Amino acid sequence: MQFGDTEDRRMLSDMLRRFLAENYANDMRSKLAETQSGFSAEIWAGLAELGIIGALFSEEVGGFGGAGFDISTVFEELGRAGTVEPLLDTLYAGGLIADLGDEAQKELLAPVIAGEKQIAFAHGEPGSRYDLSHVETHAAQTAAGFTLTGAKSVVGNGAAADTIVVSARTSGEVRDANGISLFVVPVNAKGLSRKPYAKLDGGNAAEIALDGVEVPSSALLGPLGCAFDAIEFRAASAITAICAEALGAMEQAKDLTVEYLKTRQQFGRPIGKFQALQHRMVEILIDVEQARSAVINAADHLEGDRLTRERMVSAAKNLIGRTGRRISEECVQMHGGIGMTEEYALSHFARRLILIDHVLGDADHHLERFIALGKSA
C-alpha cells in the first residue's frame, strides 16, 4: 500500500510546509482577527502562486490534482501551521462548481485558482444543525429564472466571498434529499444581505439572508432538484480535508506539548519526568496515529463507491472529533496556565481542534450516520 504517499505529494507537502513555516508567524492570527476577512491576502496570493489552491482541483477545470490524497496532503500542512485561510470553503464551493458546472460556470474557477476571487457555499441553515438534506430556503421558478428566499447560517468565508453557491429547495419537504437545487449567486445580487463576523478559531463567516433574490436560469448549477448527491460527495471531500487539517493541528499540539514537558521544570525536574504525564503523552501519540490512519482511510476511498466512501468519511470525522477533543484538553492541561494564553501557539490549535467538531457534523452525528450506513451495507 502507498497510503497516498507519492513523490509528487511529498514535494507538495515539503514546499507548503516550508512556505508556511517561513511566512506564518503565530502573532499573525491575532492581527488577522481584526480584519474583515479574517485572513491574510498575502498568504492567499502566495498559496495560489505555489499552486496550492490548484492542487485541490482536477486538471479538467484548471487544477493540478483534486484526488483525496492531494486534498489530505495540503490540509495536513495547513493544520500544522494553524492557518485560517478559507481553503476549505474554496474546496467545498469550488468542488460543486467543478462537478456540476456548465462551461460558463466552470470559468468561475480560473480566478479562484489564481487567488483573485473568493467563493463560499451557503448550505447550513439556522435549524439544519449538521443535516445535509435540511433545506428550507426555497427557489420559486419564474419566467426569467428563480427567486430565492430563506436564511443561511455560519457560511464559512461568507464575509469575504465574491460569489456564493446557494442551496435551495425547488420541491419536496424540508428534510428530503430530493428537491434540492444549487444556484450560483453574486454577493451583490439584490435582496441578498450578509451579517459578517469572525470565527472564534480565525477566519470569517456570515449569516446570509435571501429576501426574494432574483437570479437568471443560467444561475442554476447542475440539474434541477437533484443536487443532493453532489453535495454529499463534496461534503465528503471537505470532511476529508478538515480531518487532515485536524491531524496536522494534532501533530503540532503534540509536538509543542512534548517539547514543553521536556523543558518546564517543577519540583527540580522537567515535568515530563512525572509518569502521570508521560503515559498521557503516550496516549496522545497513539491518538494521533489513529487519526492519521482514519484520514488515510477517508482519502483513499473518496473516489470509491458511495457507501464505502461515506462510511470511511463518517468514521474519520467521528474519530477525529473524539481524539481532537482529548488532545486539545490534555495538551492544555499538561501545559498548565501557559497553555491557556493567547500569545502561546498551543491555544490556537486547542481551539481549532474543538471547533472542527462543529463543522460538517460532530462526533455524535457521524457516529449515528456510520451506524445507519452500516445497516444498509
Place this chain on the structure above:
Amino acid sequence: MSSVDYDAFRTEVKAFLANALSENLKEKIRLGLPMTKADHEEWHAILNDKGWLAVNWPVEYGGTGWDGMQRQIYEIEACLANAPRVVPFGLAMMGPILQKFGNDTQKAYFLPRILNGEHWWCQGYSEPGAGSDLASLKTKAVRDGDHYVVNGQKTWTTLAQHANWIFCLVRTDPNAKKQEGISFLLIDMTTPGVEVRPIELLDGDCEVNEVWFDNVRVPVENLIGEENEGWTYAKYLLTHERTNIAGVGFSNANLIALKAIAQKEQLNGQPLADNPRFAARMAEVEIDLMAMATTNLRTIAKVASGQAPGVESSMLKIKGTEIRQEIDDLTRRAVGPYAVPKSLDALAEGNNNEQIGPDYAASASVKYFNNRKLTIFGGSTEVQRSIISKSVLGL
C-alpha cells in the same frame, strides 16, 4: 444537625434574590457576558447591605454565621437566580487568613474594608517558575528598617486589573529550606514600583495579569503572623476554606440551562434532548452531580462536627471541576454550528450589533474554553491526585 429551618431559609433566600438582582446583572450572567468592575461592585454592595456578603465569616466579623447547609442552599439559589459570583480573594481567602492569623490592628483595619468594597484583593502566589511547585517562589522581600523591599514577579493574578491590594507569598529567608523561608505579605498596589500587565487568554478575555514588583516598599505592619511562617498560613487556606470548591451551585444551574438548550435545539426534527445519545450524556453528568452534592454535604457535616476536612477538599476539587467541565462541554456541543462564531462581542455592552444565532449559544464555546482553567488553578487535578495518593492511600 442544627435547629435551622432550612425550608424557610431557602424561601427567604429566593425572595431576596428575586428582588435584589438588577435585570442588567441577571442578563449578563445568563448570557455569559463579561462583568465590568462596576457590575461586581454593584452586587457586592447589595449583598453587604443585606449582611449576606461574607457567607463563611463568623458573625463577630460581620459574617452571616451560616452553617454549611445554609451556605450550600444559598450557593445553589444564587446560581439559579443568575447572581454574579462574589470575587473570592477578599471574602473567601483574605478574610479567613486575617481572622485566623492577623493581629487585632490588621483585623480592625482590613476586615471592614473588604466588606465595604474599599479594598479589592487579588492573590499573588504563582510565579512564572513557581506553579504547582509553589514553594519554589522567588519574589523576595528584604527587611530595610521598618519596611520590606519587594522585588520580583507574580503571574496569573486574577482580576489584578481591578484590585488595589494583593496578598503575596514572598521569600524572606533565601537560605532556609524552600517552604521555610516564605512570608505572607499584604501589599498596597498603589505603592510605587507595582505594575500590572494583562495576559490574554484563549477565550479572548483578559482576566489574568502579571504583577511586577520593582523595589516596592511595604511597611512591616503588613506582615501576617510571623516572618518565614507564610507557608503554614497558605496551607491552612488550601485545606480549610474551600467552601465553594465543589461548585455544586454552578453545576446545578448550568445543567438546568443545558437541559433547556437541549429542548430548544432540533436534531432530525426532534428536540436534541430526545436524542438517546445526548440524553444519556446529560443523564450521566446529572447522576455524577447528584452524588457529588451528597459528598459535599457529607464533608460539610464532618466539618460541622469538628473534624478537619482534610483530603475531601482535594476530592471535591477533582470531581467538582470535572463535572463543571463536562457540562460546559455538552453545552458547546448542544449549540452545534453556532459554537463557531465569535458572537459574544456582538452582545456586549455598547455594541448594537445584531445577535448571531440563538442568544444562549453566544457564550457556549467561550465558557468551555475559559473553564479549562478549573482543573489547572487552585492546585491542578494532578497535584490534588498526588495529595490524595500520598495522604490517604499512603502510596
